[in-house]
Amino acid sequence: MDTFPNIQLPMSRETAESLKLGDMITLTGPIKATAGMPTHQRILDFIDEGKQIPIDLVEAAFFHLGSYSRDAEGGMEVLYMNPTTSTRFNHMMPKIIRHFRLRCVGGKGGLNTACAEALKEVGGVYLSFLGGGAPLHSKAIQKIEQVAWTDLVSHYRLVAMDVAELGPLTVAIDAHGNSLYDNLDRSAQERRDQIIEKMNQTRAR
């Protein structure tokens, strides 16, 4: 494997703002993770009710990662973890990003322009994880700090853990409102007619 710059968490706003689209990095330090829609809803409900959520997310690295957690001697253990599709949470993320001033969010598939706008306001980035990367991501887990909301199925729980050299992760939305996803969608749309024209020419031969 190639080598990548490792960034210590918690990440400063300055560091987040220095990251450029397409940069690949690894992360070391505390992260929070969940893959659950009901979990996001519960976070929003807690925000609305002014309640403290059991795992602090202020300026955190909060990732859309599904994990298998279970009871073990001395607490919980996580057997494996891997990203889930972030766009499912598009409608919920702007409020969560702003409320906790999330420094890093991530998963796979990206987030929409409204989320990129929220990230810009708080100085946060979106990091793309390799989907189908469970063997790589799981080996980065050093310690499970806390597993909250265990009434939910495993991958919906909110998990706080320490990781070492998690990644590599690709900076896909920067802290200045630029998004690889928006850029690529735009260029695909721009290329569409030309691609169709080329298909027509090939077919005609």
Next chain:
Amino acid sequence: MTIKDADIQKLSEDLYSWALRKVPEDTKRALANAREKESSETARRTLNMMLTSAQRAEDGDTFVCSDSGVPVYFVRIGTKADWNANIKSAIRAGFDHLVETIQPPLLKHVTNPMTNERSYAGRHMPIITYDLIEDADYIEIVCSPKALGSGRWAAMELFTFPTLETIETYILDVAIKAGAQHCPPVVMGVGIGGTFDFSTKMAKEQTLREIGSVNPDPQVAEMEKRLFEAVNALGYGPMGTGGDTTVLGVHVDFAAGHGFTPVAVAFNCWINRRTRARIYSDGHVERLE
């Protein structure tokens, strides 16, 4: 000897477990080829991570992805096979036993759409379709666990006497809509014609075809090549963060129909989960992939 329930149960369980741990050889070759050709550094590195992840899952005998999907099986019964088994309940028993015993354990992905509750079992699970193979003396089973990441982006539309341009434009637009979402580079399966249900079955089956296999129909082979180049020209790239490789293969099948022509498109993500084996009448199992 006769093929029995226990043979079907054991094989359906094995096929699922294999599918979670091993990226098919043709897929690894296609990823490695793509890595050689990519002009984007991010894309090359992402493809490299994919190949590393696949290798570590194999070496560590663990899952490539945390989303083990829902169980989907295709059963093709040889008309000359000697069998006496309740195939449907044997496959269900195989999945139940897998859930109880597999290491590492599976996450709960089987979802009741009426309540969104998740578990390991549910109505019509596993999803099984049946077909026949004339003159064969074996039963062939394909397992294709299907997860949300790529399952979500399949699409179909019905047209009336469409031109090839209309059909191919629709397929391209489905690829644009899926964009970065389905863990590219993907395998794209397309079914054209027949009926509503038959077109989607063809599309799904085409995702299971070997990458690099050439369609025997020259007109369809040309369409596959054209669409392969067209979708890759969109630029989404590995994991949708940019690059030349968005599809590893576009596989098309068609059926005669009436003038109303369904066009169905389905995707398999880069780990391309699919396993295939045959049980012969004498009881021996041949693992094909």
